Amino acid sequence: MKFLPRQWRIRLMLALAVVGPGFITANVDNDAGGIATYSVAGAQFGYSLLWSMVPITLALVIIQEMSSRMGAVTGKGLSDLIREEFGLRATFLLMIALFVTNFFNIVAEFAGVASSFQLFGIPKFVVVPLSALIVWAVVVHGTYSVVEKVFLSASAFYVAYIVSGVLAHPDWRAAALSTVTRPESAGFRNYGYLSMIIGLAGTTIAPWMQFYLQASIVEKGVTAKQYNASRLDVIIGCVFAAVVAWFIVVACAATLHSIGKYDIETGADAAMALRPLAGEWAYLLFAAGLFNASLFAASILPISTAYAVCEGLGLESGLDKRFDEAPAFYWLYTALIVFGAGVVLVPRFPLFRVMVMSQVANGILLPFVLIFVLLLINDRELMGKYTNSRWYNVVSWFTVGTMIALTIAMLAAQARG
């Protein structure tokens, strides 16, 4: 980097020092459930849903930015803040909901691990326990900086989806055009189309992300002064995650949709269907990407849940503590991994149903979490001069309001079957 002027080099190093939490969080978001949803969206509606990527990414950036700002300014986790400002009872109920919701998510991730290896004919009884062990070992034996490097590498592996998107030989012009043009209003009268949009938004913004992102900003020791670089981290992460999602939709649109194969349900289905259409490499990359994404999310969810719940309830937590010093923390963490992975091993396990269940649980919890985030970020005693500006509040309340409306619509749709 010698060719850069000194000041630029310093600035670049400062920026790199805080890169991580935002990038990782946005990428973990493309987990087993996310890949399934994007695949189905591409297979059923071709390029016609690509426009929704732009507003969804904006919403993601706005919500993530608030979480990371809160972490940098207060140095406290989201569950800590909720406890301090809203008391024990609200926190307790929220933590139970978070625990249950994240449990469903963890099951869905291990299901993703299982299904990706079933593509290669490797039974889940081998892969799932092995993955659970890896997840446990990485987190328990790694320090924050080691774990972060592992996670950043896992994030880079999402490029697999971009490559498999290219291998699918899409109609680039059509795809690009439908990303930037306003959708035709006729589409909104189609019930399936509308519920797909809701599904896309719902899978992109999940409640656990707010807890995880804020906690890792705090753990990384990002301060209010370094905050500008952190915001960049969030934006880059969200954009990269959106590009990956875009390529998944495009890959499925170019192949499955164009021959009229609409009936896929999961990421593994999509990989399988891609094989005869886009070739062996696209299939392999798609399947490997699914495994990577599922394992990645499965590594993050149990630990972040254990931290959030213990901190909110004032129980000892932290990997630097011994088992007898922080029993609740270790029990929660272990139980989430063991049962999360164990459930998947049950014979004739209804994989698709659990994925839907995890989305529903996310949907129920999300409005509460987002409202807490907005109330906290506007608390002047807490945030000082870092509260939302007026226009930012308008935008974020609008975003949160839309997200809540979409989620309620999704739940209503689920209830009707």
Next chain:
Amino acid sequence: MSVVALSELLGATVRDATGSVRGRVREIAVEPQDHPTRIAFLIVKTADGERILPVTALKTAGVTVRAHTDVSGWDKYTPSDGVLLLKRDLLDQQIIDVHGRKVVRVNDVELQTTPVNSHIMLDVVSVDVGARGAIRRLSKGLVPQFTLRALLERIPPRVIPWQFVDLLETDPARRVKLKIAYRGLAQLHPADIADIVEDLPPAQREAVFETIDEEVAAETLEELDPDVKVAIVESLDKDRVADIVREMDPDAAADLLGDLPEEQSGEILQEMEPEERQEVTQLLEFGEHTAAGRMTTEFIAVAEHGTVDDAIEALKRFEGSREALATIYLTGSGQKLTGAVTLVRIATSSLATPLSQISEPYIACAPDTPEEEVAALFDKYNLITLPVVDEHDRLAGIITADDVITMLRHRG
């Protein structure tokens, strides 16, 4: 005398002298300037705004609060910085449990009522950080009062007596008014203080370091994780940092300055005494991972022709760290290292014994010896201290075993 929980008092109905309900308890206030534990007044939410009900006007305090004055005599409440509000400042907040040496979250606060003459006194006795307080609050209003009390009796309490509680307050002015001085915390071992500080959010860390004694702050800083150490030093103001660094051993000071950005370490150096500045600058010039980077320049050296008596005098005058006391080094002309005498030999020899007689063979290393080799020497020769000598055999400093242990732990 009986104990009542803060969560039971909050929301309790308040009856005045006439016996009619006038409002509900909203807050409970201590005025630390007047008395460290005594409740000064309750804030009652009445139909006519928030009113102050002094504790001296209370007949009972429990599920219902009875006063022997009339509602018209209760003053209007205006917020003030100098009062500690138990619900706002304590409930659900983090505190330092000095006795248990950790940061904990408050689930409830226990108050003691004592009858005096015609009224009662209320004192904070302890904070509840266990399941009992949590369950009491979670089931409040959902389970009948006496069932709840019976249930709670069965749960073993986890309470911290009030004298072992250190409050966290980030506003310096308010800290003074509330008389928060971290006295309990400062009495702990610096290594324990460091563990506690690492568990706190940045603003609270800063608060602790702004408040505690410089000497304790200096020792604590040495024990902290390098990242946390740098973050704290960068957040404190320049004069405060200079005061703290002045209290540090030269090797620790050099370690700290080496971790800071150049601009800031330069500023701190400027604030130091010339002699100390020179020592620290010298240490800074050596690579961090060499013998010189790990050594301290505070050691005991006595002239080679001296006696045990001279050595004891030198021990008495020595102000450096205790780890450096294990061996007394003998130097000849021009500070050349010529011998080493262990503390044990000094203690077991008569005062007039010449030191050269009880001197033992010693191992020394060069300033640029890599730290791995230093560790190997400690291991091989079972050393407690290791002298570092320059190319002319002059004693430059010593490395102590505790530094080696730290180094080995951090490498893994």
